[in-house]
Amino acid sequence: MSGRANRVWTGGSAILARVGDPRPVGVFDSGVGGLTVLHELRRQLPGERLLYLADLEWFPYGPRPLRDVRHRALDIITHFAELDTKLVVIACNSATAAALNTARERFDIPIVGVIAPGAQAAVEATGNGRIAVISTEATLHSGEYVHAIKEANPGCAVLGRAAPELVSIVEAGDADTIRADGALAPLLDELFAWGADTLVLGCTHYPLLLPSLLRLIGGRSMAVVDSAATTAARVQRIVAVNRLQRDGEDVPPQLAVTAAPRRFLDSARRIFGEELAAPEVVRIGDCGLLAVAP
Amino acid sequence: MSGRANRVWTGGSAILARVGDPRPVGVFDSGVGGLTVLHELRRQLPGERLLYLADLEWFPYGPRPLRDVRHRALDIITHFAELDTKLVVIACNSATAAALNTARERFDIPIVGVIAPGAQAAVEATGNGRIAVISTEATLHSGEYVHAIKEANPGCAVLGRAAPELVSIVEAGDADTIRADGALAPLLDELFAWGADTLVLGCTHYPLLLPSLLRLIGGRSMAVVDSAATTAARVQRIVAVNRLQRDGEDVPPQLAVTAAPRRFLDSARRIFGEELAAPEVVRIGDCGLLAVAP
Numbered sequence: 001m002s003g004r005a006n007r008v009w010t011g012g013s014a015i016l017a018r019v020g021d022p023r024p025v026g027v028f029d030s031g032v033g034g035l036t037v038l039h040e041l042r043r044q045l046p047g048e049r050l051l052y053l054a055d056l057e058w059f060p061y062g063p064r065p066l067r068d069v070r071h072r073a074l075d076i077i078t079h080f081a082e083l084d085t086k087l088v089v090i091a092c093n094s095a096t097a098a099a100l101n102t103a104r105e106r107f108d109i110p111i112v113g114v115i116a117p118g119a120q121a122a123v124e125a126t127g128n129g130r131i132a133v134i135s136t137e138a139t140l141h142s143g144e145y146v147h148a149i150k151e152a153n154p155g156c157a158v159l160g161r162a163a164p165e166l167v168s169i170v171e172a173g174d175a176d177t178i179r180a181d182g183a184l185a186p187l188l189d190e191l192f193a194w195g196a197d198t199l200v201l202g203c204t205h206y207p208l209l210l211p212s213l214l215r216l217i218g219g220r221s222m223a224v225v226d227s228a229a230t231t232a233a234r235v236q237r238i239v240a241v242n243r244l245q246r247d248g249e250d251v252p253p254q255l256a257v258t259a260a261p262r263r264f265l266d267s268a269r270r271i272f273g274e275e276l277a278a279p280e281v282v283r284i285g286d287c288g289l290l291a292v293a294p
Numbered sequence: 295m296s297g298r299a300n301r302v303w304t305g306g307s308a309i310l311a312r313v314g315d316p317r318p319v320g321v322f323d324s325g326v327g328g329l330t331v332l333h334e335l336r337r338q339l340p341g342e343r344l345l346y347l348a349d350l351e352w353f354p355y356g357p358r359p360l361r362d363v364r365h366r367a368l369d370i371i372t373h374f375a376e377l378d379t380k381l382v383v384i385a386c387n388s389a390t391a392a393a394l395n396t397a398r399e400r401f402d403i404p405i406v407g408v409i410a411p412g413a414q415a416a417v418e419a420t421g422n423g424r425i426a427v428i429s430t431e432a433t434l435h436s437g438e439y440v441h442a443i444k445e446a447n448p449g450c451a452v453l454g455r456a457a458p459e460l461v462s463i464v465e466a467g468d469a470d471t472i473r474a475d476g477a478l479a480p481l482l483d484e485l486f487a488w489g490a491d492t493l494v495l496g497c498t499h500y501p502l503l504l505p506s507l508l509r510l511i512g513g514r515s516m517a518v519v520d521s522a523a524t525t526a527a528r529v530q531r532i533v534a535v536n537r538l539q540r541d542g543e544d545v546p547p548q549l550a551v552t553a554a555p556r557r558f559l560d561s562a563r564r565i566f567g568e569e570l571a572a573p574e575v576v577r578i579g580d581c582g583l584l585a586v587a588p
Contacts, residue, residue, distance in 0.1 A: 087448075101441045110448035129536070147395045154381075154404035155536035242423070242449035 020247035024049035024254075025235070026080035027089045028073075030061040031171070032267045033204030034091030035274075037114065038253060040232035041089070045239065047246045050253035051085065055284065057258035060167055061094040062136025062203070069138055073099035075284050077107055085109060086244050089235060093118075093135055093202050093227075097142035110238055115139075117234050118200050118227030119148035122156075125223040126198040129156045132191040135202030137162040145202055159194050160202075163187060167205050173270045175208040181216060184209065188216050201226040208271055255279035314541035318343035318548075319529070320374035321383040322367075324355040325465070326561045327498030328385030329568075331408065332547060334526035335383070339533065341540045344547035345379065349578065351552035354461055355388040356430025356497070363432055367393035369578050371401055379403060380538050383529060387412075387429055387496050387521075391436035404532055409433075411528050412494050412521030413442035416450075419517040420492040423450045426485040429496030431456040439496055453488050454496075457481060461499050467564045469502040475510060478503065482510050495520040502565055549573035 025048050027038055038052050053076060055061075061069045073095045080088050087110045090096045090103075096113030103111050122131045133145045140162040149158050169180050191199060199222055201207055207226045214224075239245055257264045257279045268276050319342050321332055332346050347370060349355075355363045367389045374382050381404045384390045384397075390407030397405050416425045427439045434456040443452050463474050485493060493516055495501055501520045508518075533539055551558045551573045562570050 101437065104444040104448065105437050105440050108451060111444070112448060116445060143395065143399050146399050150398040150405070151410060153532065153535060154398065154406060155532060155538070157402060238447065238449060241447060244449070 021086055021244045022049070022246055022248065023084050023086035023244075024051050025087045025089065025239075026051045026053070026077075026083065026085035027091050027253075028053040028055060028076050028080075028095070029092040029204055030055050030059040030095070031205075032264065032271055033167075033170075035268060035272060036204050036207050036226070036228040037089060037091035037231055039272075040228045041235060042253065044229075044232040044236045046250050047248050048239070049246065049248075049251055051080070051083065052253050052255050053079075053282070054255075054257045054264050054279070056260040056264060057284075060136075061092060061098075062138050062164055062167060064094075064138060066098040066138055066142060069095055069098035070102055072284070074103060074106065077103050077109070077111065079282070079284050081107060081109060087112065087235065087239065089231065090114065091231070092204055094138040097139045097144040100144075110242065110244075112231065112235055112238065114204065114227040114231045115144050115202075116148045116151075117230035118202060118225065119145060119152050121225040121227060121230045122149060122198050122200045123152040125225050126156065128195065128197045129153070130159070130195045131156050131198045131200060132159045132161065132194065132196035133200040133202045134161050134163045134166070134187065134206065136167065137164055139202055145200065159191065159196060161187060161190070166209060167203065170205040170208045170271065171267065175271070176211045180209055180212040184212055185216055188213070188222075192220060192222070197221060198223045198225065204228070252277070256282045258282060258284055315380055315538045316343070316540055316542065317378050317380035317538075318345050319381045319383065319533075320345045320347070320371075320377065320379035321385050321547075322347040322349060322370050322374075322389070323386040323498055324349050324353040324389070325499075326558065326565055327461075327464075329562060329566060330498050330501050330520070330522040331383060331385035331525055333566075334522045335529060336547065338523075338526040338530045340544050341542050342533070343540060343542075343545055345374070345377065346547050346549050347373070347576070348549075348551045348558050348573070350554040350558060351578075354430075355386060355392075356432050356458055356461055358388075358432060360392040360432055360436060363389055363392035364396055366578070368397060368400065371397050371403070371405065373576070373578050375401060375403060381406065381529065381533065383525065384408065385525070386498055388432040391433045391438040394438075404536065404538075406525065406529050406532065408498065408521040408525045409438050409496075410442045410445075411524035412496065412519065413439060413446050415519040415521060415524045416443060416492050416494045417446040419519050420450065422489065422491045423447070424453070424489045425450050425492045425494060426453045426455065426488065426490035427494040427496045428455050428457045428460070428481065428500065430461065431458055433496050439494065453485065453490060455481060455484070460503060461497065464499040464502045464565065465561065469565070470505045474503055474506040478506055479510055482507070482516075486514060486516070491515060492517045492519065498522070546571070550576045552576060552578055 090113045100113040146158045384407045394407040440452045
């Protein structure tokens, strides 16, 4: 199978030439959470051009109705299509839950979400088949983690819990504090009482809570999984199977936001300890893309 | 992971004893089409007790609204749960499209559909990534084949077409006749014009059309896949991973219908050339199961 810009000339059955596909991969989230996925993509697909869009104008997606998030995500994918991306990663659980299936019906571009990879990681990690998922309300209400985990192994049992306050805690820079411990402790006790041996971090913000989680789990046994690494591995496989590799030298990702470029840089620095280049500010809407001066 | 009736006693880390899980596997379809899946299950899981229910009172599912088919399928799975089945196979594409996700939210029993296995078979068969799916209207409108194929490889393109008259043709015993050729020829021409190199038979009745299909494809190149074999392979893997094997001698499947036992036997004989034991007649409804004398 070949991608649109990935020409393969054949003479008889011998491939005479094959060129790489230079088009970029588009990645988006409502904020900085998807940077966990961007990091893994850079690590596992070093030769690819990556565009990252943080939709801070609409942040956070989690408490919004699924229909609104779906509409917004389709607008963003339209934006990426206009930029001639060869693949789009929805690096946000809420947007994946709301929009992945509809987007795959509407766009020819390969689109990858973070829920099925997270489900796969959980099914591989569990010993007793009891998997807990913490997420935003939008993701919980979609049921998509239950569907994806049971597709990977229908013998597993799933307990979903919404923990919307955790996004605010992470965004405030309180991920490794007594405030985080206070929100997580009763939640973890409930998951252990139910018998979970595996916990899926069903929101791209939650990996920042790992120090607090590990402290609270203490001597108890719980596998904690997120979807950043497995999503990047899936993208890597899809790029390879569909012969979409770029085969070029490493280039830094291009960053964009829909609002608040300063807040994006501050959050990225506070949360990831990373100094990023100033993002471009773009406008997303029903009329397509309007680029605004950075 | 262990199933409910599959006890594993451990002393320290050594497994002292392990017994098989004698509970049956429930399989259902609106009619005889699901017998294609039952055959593969018997072949690939010879030690399992299989219950097959043909819901002839509601046949055919394909033209009904998805909501009605979902409601009915949930009633049938409730019936199987009351019979203490260890796993349920929805051996019908329309019912899988309508009910699989909801059923997995509501029931603890592992439930397997036929769409994801069919999608997997198609993705493995295609060379150019252009996959056509023919199905009932219910299956087409659900979009579930697009979702499942793009989950298996989002680089594939999917063309779906509803062909509701094909079920009537097969049920009338006209699968290998000029009547079938007349319905299939323009459909195939359209799929070839679109560039499909793979055709998914998205209805359990359609494998009976294979002689006509192969005749019409002629010298052209098209992989034709159905989900019977891949569904049985998936059930086999799920049973193994979750340690649900029965480990007993081979027993014939138990058959049941919700109406028209004579029509069921006639169809099975006419379509599969098979003489089956008289099916039990059961009643399915909102009030649960009412067994009726056969």
